[in-house]
Amino acid sequence: MSEADPDAALLARMAQGEDGAVRQLVGAKLPRLLALASRLLHDRHEAEDVAQEVFVRAWRQAGRWRPGQARFDTWLHLVTLNLCRDRMRRRRGVVVAEPPEQADTAPLADAALAAQAQSRAVADAVAALPERQREAIVLVHYQELSNIEAAAVLGVSVEALESLLSRGRRALRQRFAQEEGADHD
Amino acid sequence: MTEPMSPERFAALAQAYGGIDRWPAELRTAGWHLAAADPACAQALAQAEALDFKLAAWTVAPPTPALRQRMVARRRRGWIVRARLWWSAIGVGTVLAGAVAGLGAAVVIGPERVAPRLDASVFESAGEEG
Numbered sequence: 001m002s003e004a005d006p007d008a009a010l011l012a013r014m015a016q017g018e019d020g021a022v023r024q025l026v027g028a029k030l031p032r033l034l035a036l037a038s039r040l041l042h043d044r045h046e047a048e049d050v051a052q053e054v055f056v057r058a059w060r061q062a063g064r065w066r067p068g069q070a071r072f073d074t075w076l077h078l079v080t081l082n083l084c085r086d087r088m089r090r091r092r093g094v095v096v097a098e099p100p101e102q103a104d105t106a107p108l109a110d111a112a113l114a115a116q117a118q119s120r121a122v123a124d125a126v127a128a129l130p131e132r133q134r135e136a137i138v139l140v141h142y143q144e145l146s147n148i149e150a151a152a153v154l155g156v157s158v159e160a161l162e163s164l165l166s167r168g169r170r171a172l173r174q175r176f177a178q179e180e181g182a183d184h185d
Numbered sequence: 186m187t188e189p190m191s192p193e194r195f196a197a198l199a200q201a202y203g204g205i206d207r208w209p210a211e212l213r214t215a216g217w218h219l220a221a222a223d224p225a226c227a228q229a230l231a232q233a234e235a236l237d238f239k240l241a242a243w244t245v246a247p248p249t250p251a252l253r254q255r256m257v258a259r260r261r262r263g264w265i266v267r268a269r270l271w272w273s274a275i276g277v278g279t280v281l282a283g284a285v286a287g288l289g290a291a292v293v294i295g296p297e298r299v300a301p302r303l304d305a306s307v308f309e310s311a312g313e314e315g
Contacts, residue, residue, distance in 0.1 A: 035245040
């Protein structure tokens with residue numbers, strides 16, 4: 001990776017124990033990592049646990065970080081992805097009647113209810129994809145990693161990443177088309 | 186200067202990444218040119234953008250301020266624990282250094298003061314016996 005790591009200066013400040021740098025890093029990375037874990041796990045509490053674990057590892061690594069290999073942000077994504085995979089594997093051994101989801105009992109307006117239903121429909125569609133396609137779409141579409149970064153996180157070539165993305169998006173388009181067809185019937 | 190792009194490559198990129206603004210940066214200009222020139226590419230792009238729009242409906246709540254504070258506090262706790270470990274290490278180091286110094290002193294000083302006395306006692310006993 002030839003471009004300078006945009007987080008390098010922040011990491012250096014953090015390694016020196018600068019409190020403001022810690023807050024800045026949490027402010028910049030937590031929303032992204034929490035979104036990634038939430039989208040892969042479909043469970044807010046588990047996603048928060050994963051984010052916390054990622055930051056604990058980040059604090060340990062900050063002083064030893066060597067710029068010039070992978071970007072720190074890419075590394076954070078890799079750690080998050082691996083922790084989510086571990087939890088998914090453990091979860092497969094446990095029979096769960098319903099996928100855990102956040103219960104929100106607050107009354108919602110019609111528009112908000114519709115938005116929530118659409119959000120849930122997309123989440124379900126992405127969750128139904130094969131694991132690697134799902135991960136590729138979450139990393140590239142939602143996390144907006146570059147193709148090179150996403151391929152590095154998944155440990156595949158850019159060509160293989162594009163293939164995963166294509167197959168995933170095609171499956172999603174077919175599913176949405178079927179759902180819309182069913183709604184119109 | 187951007188290299189011309191084939192309609193097949195355009196379709197593959199739209200299928201993989203969606204709208205052109207999501208493509209690898211170095212391919213976007215060629216993509217815009219082709220979308221403007223080729224109706225089939227424009228249609229493939231519209232399809233890809235429609236899926237992007239659909240996917241955007243999946244939103245995730247941002248972290249709460251309490252969660253942010255927990256993460257920062259976790260780091261502070263880490264510093265405190267490390268500081269304690271550091272001071273503990275200094276304490277242990279000091280004790281060990283004292284022990285080593287004491288042992289060293291015993292080794293250096295011992296043969297002069299302790300061993301002769303031991304020898305002396307042996308010799309004294311031998312003398313008494315002899």
